[in-house]
Amino acid sequence: MSVEELARTMLELFLAEMVLCTDRFEEPDVEFWSDSYDDTATRARQLAHEVLAYKAAKTRYRQSRAGNPRNVVAVLLYNVSHSAKRDEECRALWGRRLEEGYDLDRVTCVEEALDLVRDLRGAYLSEEMVGRLVGRVVNLGRISSRIGEEYQRLCGGEAHA
Amino acid sequence: MPRDNGIHQPWDSIKHLLSPRPAGGSVKSKHPRRTVLRAYIKGALPDRPASWTRERAERLSNGKLRDWTYLEVAAHVADCARCRARLDSLRQAPFSERISALERLRHVVTQPRWATVGWVLAGAQAAVLVGLVMWSGFFANPEPETGNSISFPLLNGVSEYHAFSHSSALWVQFAPQAPWDEVTSWLQSLEVEVLGPDAAGRYLIVGDDITRDLVESGPWVVHVESPVEEGDEP
DSSP: OOOOHHHHHHHHHHHHHHTTTOOOOOHHHHHHHHHHOOSSHHHHHHHHHHHHHHHHHHHHHSSSSSSHHHHHHHHHHHHHTSSSSSSSHHHHHHHHHHHTOGGGGOOOOOHHHHHHHHHTTTOOOHHHHHHHHHTOOOOOOHHHHHHHHHHHHHHHHHOOO | TTTTEEEEEEOHHHHHHOOOOOOOOOOOOOOOOOOHHHHHHHSSSSSSSOOOHHHHHHHHHTTOOSSOOOHHHHHHHHHOHHHHHHHHHHHHSSSHOOOOOOHHHHHHHHHHHHHHHHHHHHHHHHHHHHHHHHHTTTSSOOTTTTTSSOOOOOOOHHHHHHTTSTTTTTTEETTTTTTHHHHHHHHHHOOOEOOOOOOSEEEEEEOHHHHHHHTTTTTTTEEEEEHHHHHHHH
């Protein structure tokens, strides 16, 4: 396995950590593995900022009384499910799973969270299906704009530096 | 709907990251040990190394890493079916198999019920040890001050009367450095009756006239006196 492939796994792992809400990674971890994944500095920085924006939004929601970090997880899972070519079979499978009561509470370790991230690609979950998966009704558009704010803040912070 | 409402932003780079990857490339020459996997399950590993370096990343990707951290084990397990199976098996194993012997002992000792049993066993062990020491005679039968003498039946009124009624009875004192196994053998060869020692460290030897002569000229004898002086009534 090459370092680039390992870096890709590591970055997927960071997403899985966020799905699990354990978040056992820090900014230097993301930066190092983004650089290892993409040797173009600009692209590596953009990738790191995207990942860190989700983490920053989760932290913000965790500190807020009204917010819930699972809202950010909902956006993350929605985007993951839209990240590959649409697979109708995969979508139908997830539809059945959710009908049978599958939800995020069944994911108890990071390997299962990583499996979820990998399985969801191409499932093209609807907003309602994602809500069922995370166990709450989430306004994905609104949460996504908050994540966008965090992303802009990270990019702006670097521009100022 | 989803693509136009801005839900995907920021996502372009992550989307590229998650694109399907070519098969293969997951073979690793070395795997984390069972103890490392146990620590991983328990959350006892450090999250990351002190610093990430390209050299460390290459060691991890080549399966040559020794000091595993949480993120490294997680990344290895993500693409290693063998370690994933080992991990699942460890997670499903009973608690006693999931932890090492030392951890098991620590766990047992910290359980209130087993801690009580442990203290009772420790107390019993201490009592047995004290009993053994006392039984060995350390307290019950202290050595005389000379430290290297032997003991015979202690003097009492009956034996003293019996001894004094014999003109051949002798009080004998041996040299402190006398080899007591040889002294004992010598007294046995004389076929005499030996009593003592008394408070002064003397032995009363009861025999006949021949014995008296032999004892007086015997080895390691430093002092001889007769309890019945010549002409006294027995």
